[in-house]
Amino acid sequence: MIRRLLLALFGLYFLLPLLATAVYSLWAGGNRYDLSAYARILAEPQFRSTFTLSLILAVETVALSLLLLIPAVFWANLRWPGLRTALEVVSVLPFVVPPIALVGGLTALYKGPAWWIGTPQFLIVGYTVLALPYTYRALDVGMRSIDLKTLSEAALSLGSGWLGLLLRVVVPGILPSMLSAALLTLAIVMGEFTFANVLLFNTFAVFINYVGQTQGTGAAALSLLSFGLTWLAMIAILRGSRQGQLSLGGGR
Amino acid sequence: MDGLNRLLFSGPLLLFVGAFLLLPSLQIGASALSDGHGGLTLRYIEALGQPQYRTAFQNSVLLSGTTALLGGLLGTLLAFLASGRRGWLAEAVTAFSGVAANFAGVPLAFAFIATLGTTGLLTQFLKQALGLDLYGSGFSLFSYWGLVVVYLYFQIPLMFLVMTPAVAGLRREWREAAEGLGATPFQYWTRVVLPLILPPALAGTILLFGNAFSAYATPYALTSGALPLIPLQIGSALQGNVAADPQQGAALALGMVALMLVSLGLYFALERRNSRWRQR
């Protein structure tokens, strides 16, 4: 049937590059195929340092995002619908100002303090903005799926303060969407290249690019690893989310 | 009392967005207009008319337009193909789309180098098995069409994700009603489906345009910043790689933001009109 044929062509287009990457990553010169490229690249000290750096940045970005967003999304859903529209607009703005443009504005605006600008931690603010559309949506979906009003009123009538309410009632209720947001952010940060490259920080994606200039097979191995990581994150998100609502992430 | 709570809960986020998104955006404008000594000047904006920037702009527009149209068509086609009664297919494609979009950037560039580069798997296969010499006949992954092929890898999934709700919303009853009233399949597609699909497809294509225009990581990794595209030139200016002042980069960025504003504005305006009668 023509449908099957067309789907197969699409499948071919999307899977071939992955296959080629895999094959290339296993090439060890001449006619030999083994895992030597993987061994070499994983042993490189820079692999460990850049991977760890990106991982740490991801965790910090997640923490900052959650800290900023949870109270705001909570209040928007509970008491202040007007904030909702504002947040919807805000969650779209990062698309209007793409990373390559935003980084220019950030560097021109913030020249110090040096202990912040000069360290990779400066990237966190950019990353948080980058992930904003996805983290906001994930958390908003989560908040809307629990009966926020009733739970809050119950907690307050029992004497809870706002912080207790957030920590003990809201957060446990939205754990799946928090996880979703965290995984999406992780995928975005691990793959982020634009900010890091322009600001000359050595993150994982920058490292992959650098390797690509010299070691084709090593870069292929890393690309495949990166793909595998993203797949795992996606699967975890799909398992965790009830609705299977998916959004995109990523630097381009 | 309420005002204080509002401040408390939403303040940090709004402050953050203001400080790290809105102000830098305004800063772009300010830098583009600054002469480096505290005064204002239009020369950087005027310089956007210079040949190298015009070329880059043309390239970016052409590339974005081509991938938006092609990606739009193919992505819509994929949405129709995958949104059948078989639920697992739609889910699998959706999941893959999420991954494909994230794969974009450096890993995608290398994946395509491994496939269609000078010693790529497909290149060699075509030469050895079919006698087809890609690079001999003028194709290059690092040229315009090569980029198109690579960009489609994340454009098609994006369009798929945008169009799937619209395609899924096509009710079986409409097809049957049309047939019952005497319409041939062709008439059904042209008189019922097309008018319904065109608005979201248009909106999606505009979204794809903006998406491609602002891409930085993919073309950079493929060409090390050598190809004349707007995002790459912004990057070069910011990194201080070229003789141009950083204000030039800001002017370029300002132009890009203006373009994104227009395209996203159009997208949302179209979407708002579409959702009027779609949801039932």
Add this chain to the structure above:
Amino acid sequence: MATLRLEGLGRRFGSVWALAAFDLEIGSGELVTLLGPSGCGKTTLLRIVAGFEQPSAGRVWLEGEDITATPPNRRRMGMVFQAYSLFPNMTAEDNVRFGLRLRGLSRAEQEQRLAELFKLIGLEEARRRYPHQLSGGQQQRVALARALGPQPKVLLMDEPLSALDAQVRQSLRDEIRRIQQAEKITTLFVTHDQEEALTLADRVVVMNRGRIEQVGSPQEVYLNPATAFVAGFVGVSSILEGAWATGHRVQTGAGSLPVAPAEHSIGAKVRVFLRPENLRLARPGEEGLEARLEVITFMGSFVRLQARLCDGQSLWVDEGLEKALQWRVGDPVSVTNPSRKGSSWISRP
């Protein structure tokens, strides 16, 4: 010649026959309702007639012509679905115009037909509105106009009222009947609501598990059910189990009751369907079934009483408001059947 002849139609899914051995002839201008519980095959049958599904067996004849293999867009049948069938991006007018254009009517002819149709359904002021601006009832009326526009030979309706509110359902039901009779169009109407089926139809086809249980006028089906299923499905009934006794009576642990004449062997275990409107309550001691009143429900124009027989079974009895005033919950009563109505069937284990 019958307008529509359905000959031995059947539809199989795997090894299950969703529809089997369906034979029916429908005359010109007749409104036939297909009544049955969900899954009984009525919608399958309709879709086969419309051409959206191919039968595994049997043929469809339209005015003497075999149309079993004809594609749906050439069958000249109008179809009204349960919901969501109007094209959302077209006004009500354009929706109706769609079929007229396909038939090749000139602009002038289209306008004339549109005027006729919108007058027929009583929605002249709503012509320019979009479906999402119309209520459910209005949408279905437009759907009806759209189906009738190209002057089809047969009108097929698949539970068109099921998605509407009760009040709208009632008024639209009368509308549909009025329009159908005005246009004199042969109609096949599927529903699971027996009140709808009985009030609308010239004839009713009661279906269950893919097969026809009974075909007849609404009165026939109601008063003389052909099978136990029809007896239980059509109208409200209580079921009485007992042994068949002489004189066309049923013997239970609470006494014996006269019912409709039937040929069962004496002593056979039977199951009787008794309609509440046929039973009466009397003071204990009078001839009938010994019982005690358990529930008294005010139904608006009458009262429905539930009597628990002393052998454990219970029966519904409907009484007029005044007669019902004398009863209280807990009263001992005697349930009688002066009408001697009530179909009986051999009990299957």
